[in-house]
Amino acid sequence: MPRVRGWRPLEGALLAVAAIVALAAAAAPGLVRDGRVVPSDLGAAAAVLTAYAVLHVAMCWRAPDADPFIVPLLALFGGLSLTLVRRLAPDFATAELRWQLLAVGAVAVVALGPVETRVLQRYRYSLASAGIALVGVTLLFGRSAEGAVAGAPRLWLGIGSLGFQPSEVMKLVLIVFLAGYIDDRRELLSEGGPRIGRWRLPPVPYLAPLAVMLGLSLLMLVVQRDLGAALLLFAITLGMLYLATLRADVVAVALAAFAGGAIYLHGHAEIVATRAAIWLDPWSASQDAGYQLVQGLVAIASGGVVGTGIGRGQPGIVPAVHTDYIFAAVAEELGVAGAAAVLAVYGVLAWRGFRIALVARRSFDALLAAGLTIGLAFQEAIIVGGNLRLMPLTGITLPFLSYGGSSLLICAVCAGLLLRISRPSSVPDGGLA
Amino acid sequence: MTPIEAELLFARALVLIGLYAFIGLAGYAAWRELRQARRAAPAARGVHAARLIVLEGGASDRMPGTQFGIGPIVRIGRDIDNDVVLADPTISGRHALLARRDGGWWIEDLGSRNGVEVNRTRLSAGMPFVVRSGDTVGLGAVRLRLVCPDETA
Numbered sequence: 001m002p003r004v005r006g007w008r009p010l011e012g013a014l015l016a017v018a019a020i021v022a023l024a025a026a027a028a029p030g031l032v033r034d035g036r037v038v039p040s041d042l043g044a045a046a047a048v049l050t051a052y053a054v055l056h057v058a059m060c061w062r063a064p065d066a067d068p069f070i071v072p073l074l075a076l077f078g079g080l081s082l083t084l085v086r087r088l089a090p091d092f093a094t095a096e097l098r099w100q101l102l103a104v105g106a107v108a109v110v111a112l113g114p115v116e117t118r119v120l121q122r123y124r125y126s127l128a129s130a131g132i133a134l135v136g137v138t139l140l141f142g143r144s145a146e147g148a149v150a151g152a153p154r155l156w157l158g159i160g161s162l163g164f165q166p167s168e169v170m171k172l173v174l175i176v177f178l179a180g181y182i183d184d185r186r187e188l189l190s191e192g193g194p195r196i197g198r199w200r201l202p203p204v205p206y207l208a209p210l211a212v213m214l215g216l217s218l219l220m221l222v223v224q225r226d227l228g229a230a231l232l233l234f235a236i237t238l239g240m241l242y243l244a245t246l247r248a249d250v251v252a253v254a255l256a257a258f259a260g261g262a263i264y265l266h267g268h269a270e271i272v273a274t275r276a277a278i279w280l281d282p283w284s285a286s287q288d289a290g291y292q293l294v295q296g297l298v299a300i301a302s303g304g305v306v307g308t309g310i311g312r313g314q315p316g317i318v319p320a321v322h323t324d325y326i327f328a329a330v331a332e333e334l335g336v337a338g339a340a341a342v343l344a345v346y347g348v349l350a351w352r353g354f355r356i357a358l359v360a361r362r363s364f365d366a367l368l369a370a371g372l373t374i375g376l377a378f379q380e381a382i383i384v385g386g387n388l389r390l391m392p393l394t395g396i397t398l399p400f401l402s403y404g405g406s407s408l409l410i411c412a413v414c415a416g417l418l419l420r421i422s423r424p425s426s427v428p429d430g431g432l433a
Numbered sequence: 434m435t436p437i438e439a440e441l442l443f444a445r446a447l448v449l450i451g452l453y454a455f456i457g458l459a460g461y462a463a464w465r466e467l468r469q470a471r472r473a474a475p476a477a478r479g480v481h482a483a484r485l486i487v488l489e490g491g492a493s494d495r496m497p498g499t500q501f502g503i504g505p506i507v508r509i510g511r512d513i514d515n516d517v518v519l520a521d522p523t524i525s526g527r528h529a530l531l532a533r534r535d536g537g538w539w540i541e542d543l544g545s546r547n548g549v550e551v552n553r554t555r556l557s558a559g560m561p562f563v564v565r566s567g568d569t570v571g572l573g574a575v576r577l578r579l580v581c582p583d584e585t586a
Contacts, residue, residue: 021451024444031441038460050450076455118557309445334448339451350458361551361563 006064008056014072015056021051022079025310029087032311044086044097047177048078051104061421062112067422069352070415073345074107077400080342084329084402087316089322092403099405103412110416117138117421121364124180131173134166135216139223140167162409164406167220167229172410174233175240175375179207179367182244206241206250213237218265225271228396232379234258239374244367279392292319296387300331300339307335324395327387342401343384350377356422365421372414483538483566483581485531491521491574505533509572510543523547523573531564531579538564538579547573 022115026045032037059066078100086093111261120127185205212236217230225289238254265272274289282290282297295318303313315321315329331339343415353373386393397407400415434442485507488500501507501517508515510528519528523576532539539561542549549556550571556562564570567579 010458010462014455017455017458021448021455024447028441028444028448031437031444035437069462072455076452118560242440306445306449309441310448312441334452338449338452341449341456344456345452348456351459351463362560364560426538 004058008060008064008068011056011059011068012072015052015075018052018076018079021076022049022083022249025080025083028309029083029311032309041083041086043384044080044093045082047097048082048100048104049059049075051101052078055104055108058108058112063419063423065423066111066419067352067356069348070419070422071107073349074103074400074412074415078103080330081326081401081403081408083310084326084333085322086400087311088329089403092322095405099403099408103408105408106412107416107419110413111419117362117365117417120176120368121180121183124177126252127173128177129267131170131177132216135170135220138166139219142224150252165404167224167226168410169231170229171232171236171375171379172413174236175371175414176368178209178237178240179364179371182240182367183364183420195248206245206247207253209237209241211257214254214261218261218291226395227271227275228382228394229271231382231394232375232396235378235382236371236375239378240367240371243370243374275392275394278390282389293326293389293393295319296325296328297389299325299328300388303332303335303339305335307331307333309333323397324383324393324402325387326402327384327400330401331387343380346377346380346399347371352422353377353418356418360421367423369418372418376411376414467571483579485517485570486578486580488569488576488578489574491517491519491523493521493524493575495519495575503531507531508560510545519572519575521573525573528572529570531570532561534561539582540564540570545572 022045023042027037030036030041052071056071059071082096085096089096139294213233216233220226220230220233234254238251241250241254255367262272265335266276267273278285278290278293282293284290286294299313299315299318299321302308307313310333313329313332315325315332318325318328327339327342330342334342350373353369353376357366357369357373360369379396379399382391382394383396385391397404399411400408402408446482464559483503485501485503487495487497488503490496490499503516507517508527508530509517509519509524510526511518511520511524512526515527523546525543525547527543528545529549530541530543535557540549540551540556542556542558544558550569551562551564553571564579566579568579570577572578
């Protein structure tokens with residue numbers, strides 16, 4: 001009988017703090033609405049927290065040296081997300097609880113299960129082919145989200161009522177593939193590429209995936225009009241290639257290509273031109289194209305410094321508040337103080353992710369951890385930046401906080417992979433390899 | 434103030450204070466990690482170079498405690514042109530390569546018959562793995578320890 005090999009006091013303490021925040025948040029909407037704490041609200045939060053507590057105990061037993069920040073961080077975001085989504089999108093209340101519990105299971109299976117990261121490395125090309133096939137199938141047979149207006153982007157694949165967004169899966173596939181691809185070509189790192197006059201271009205093996213990804217992003221953008229996913233995939237590619245090469249010219253070439261693509265699309269793709277126009281001036285279109293943006297800004301502004309308090313704000317006016325605009329709900333009800341704290345918690349996640357990458361024992365694991373961190377951080381920055389009108393709005397979810405089955409599950413898998421890589425003996429005997 | 438308003442205020446305060454307590458704990462952990470690294474650093478700036486210490490020599494004539502001073506690239510095996518020669522039947526002619534890269538030591542199994550282990554975990558051939566100061570490296574029946582004083586941990 002294996003014994004508990006180590007207590008994880010920091011994880012336990014952080015988990016307790018996360019539980020306090022989640023339970024206090026869960027109690028508030030009932031107090032506002034009915035004048036009493038609604039047991040089912042507290043019960044839902046308690047169920048998710050219990051699942052994370054079980055995961056904590058399992059980690060003490062099976063992975064005592066794994067990173068102590070990830071699990072409490074997931075519990076904190078999971079609890080907040082549950083409360084916000086249950087109130088703002090009551091239709092999804094049951095589904096949200098189910099997805100949150102599934103996410104805990106996904107983290108546990110990925111972090112503690114028998115499949116090593118070596119398996120991902122071995123099947124990198126199979127995964128990449130499957131990912132590209134998935135995007136192709138979506139291009140042909142994709143459908144719009146349920147209840148969306150006619151002509152909305154067709155980003156969903158599904159059978160019957162079960163649907164998922166392949167671009168979410170594509171994000172993970174891309175990170176795994178690039179980690180394997182770059183690891184295969186480490187020796188080329190110091191070599192130069194083709195010359196044009198006095199200019200030495202980055203090596204072709206580094207430019208090739210960039211060009212392919214840029215093309216694929218443009219394709220997704222033009223055919224599917226999925227601006228957010230295209231931007232995210234391109235940012236992940238660029239970030240990982242920069243980490244692997246530390247060459248500024250790779251970034252310069254990529255940004256030049258990006259700028260060229262953006263200018264071209266501004267003139268040729270209606271969705272890009274619209275997004276840019278309402279970003280620069282949402283007020284003149286405040287009743288149609290800019291409605292969501294304006295309502296989001298009003299929601300954020302009405303929060304003030306400490307917010308209205310959970311349950312007291314009116315963020316439900318903002319369209320898609322439970323997915324793309326969950327940050328506006330956080331800002332309205334928790335104020336600048338709470339929104340800044342939530343961003344700081346994402347900062348903690350990025351810090352731990354890069355730290356896990358730094359101390360990883362295998363270069364594939366290091367690249368994978370860095371890629372996962374880049375993906376989560378960019379996704380968070382792109383959607384928060386869009387909500388705050390720091391950059392054009394693109395519809396992607398806020399990792400861990402938004403409602404969104406496939407998004408939440410993929411983010412959970414990312415977190416699970418980070419946890420697995422953070423275990424110092426990432427090559428245990430008897431593992432599947 | 435009604436009791437409900439008081440309860441709501443309490444819930445709001447708990448949420449905000451809790452969020453900042455979470456960040457505070459994380460910051461404290463970060464500070465402790467940095468302090469540990471700084472404390473370990475000055476003591477570690479020794480003049481000694483990295484070395485491999487024999488823990489178990491197997492059937493070779495290397496006694497436990499024997500030390501090999503090592504350079505940035507160390508070929509380990511039974512053939513006499515290796516940098517570290519281990520004359521044990523469980524060691525392959527060209528068994529493993531230990532090399533300094535990206536600020537760390539990496540060991541790679543060169544396709545040996547009996548494999549390479551780091552801290553008792555078996556490596557896949559051809560996939561470099563980070564070895565830190567204090568780790569034990571198992572090659573066949575021989576076990577070595579890497580000690581590099583200029584590295585914390």
